[in-house]
Amino acid sequence: MRVAIAGAGAFAKHFVDELPAAGHEVVVLTRSHKDFFNDKNGLVEQRITDYSSVPQLVELLTDCDALVSTISDMTPAYAEVHLALIEACKQTPKCKRFIPSEYGGNTEDFKEQPGTAYQFNLPVKNALKEQSELEWTVITVGFLMDYIVPSANRYHPDIGPLYALDLNTNTMTIPGTGNDEFNTVCARDVAKAVAALLKSPRKWRHFTYVQGSQTTWLELAEVLKTDGGLINLQVTFEPIDELQKVADKRDLSEAAIVAEFKLYVPLGYLKLNQEKMKRDKADFFPNIHFRTIQEVLAEIKQDPKVVV
DSSP, rough: OEEEEEOOOOHHHHHHHHHHHHEEEEEEEEEOOOOGGGGGTTTTEEEEEESOOOHHOOOOOOOOTTTOOOOOOOOHHHHHHHHHHHHHEEEHSOOEEEESOOOSOOOTTTTOOTSSSSTOOOOOOOOHTSSSSOOEEEEOEEEGGGEEESSGGGGSOOOGGGGSEETTTTTTETTTSSSOOOEEHHHHHHHHHHHHHHHHSSSOOOOEEEEEEEEEHHHHHHHHTSSOOOTTTTTEOOOHHHHHHHHHHHHOOHHHHHHHHTTTTTTTTTOOOOHHHHHHHHOTTOOOOOHHHHHHHHHHOOOOTTTO
């Protein structure tokens, strides 16, 4: 199977690592050539596009069987690019499986609202629901686990205050009590899940759940101290009501977006339905082991150069 990856950032790197390992050929759609992908096993080629021309995208996707997007954006450009990709896939002879770029919270139960960071994801899902030519699914994971390891051990860059843990200052700033459950999984394991999903003959559901660990901020802090070597981790707390006041402005300012992200765990947005997660594990990923927090921390102890 030949799979097109839209975008060439951190998630795309994991897909280019893991999809060929599962037997897929990979084409990367990118705005400019990326040296990182040179000589990668299983990578057919990089194809240059600015995503604005549907006819050009049709040409680039004609020999592909599926498209996986990794393009992340909090502006209208996210919807514009994805809507163009959807239309292009519909016009191709065989590129009829589509995964939009989300890889985040539980938007099946908590739909995006106007004025919030991911408001432009909603028109993309609506467009997918309104058509019948493409089979599609949103990959739901909670928070990426990658941010618990040093930057040298991951493809994803730091996201600053959007994540409670700051390895640069050895601090964790917890919104709320720290007892709210959320889910987490490594990006590489998400790529392995997508590779399996693409090979599955089963009909896709519109939302697919992938989990490595379910935890709380306080539980994570303790594991980081005992298993991650952060014995001097300093933990502080932020009141939810103050964050809510800032987030409620919905002005898409940096402060509002940071507050919104910090509220995701206390409000339950990043907690996966365990029955649906177990269902999807059994149906699509019975032979894939999704690593736990402890296992990922053990990996970087064993190999300080590993990219988790």
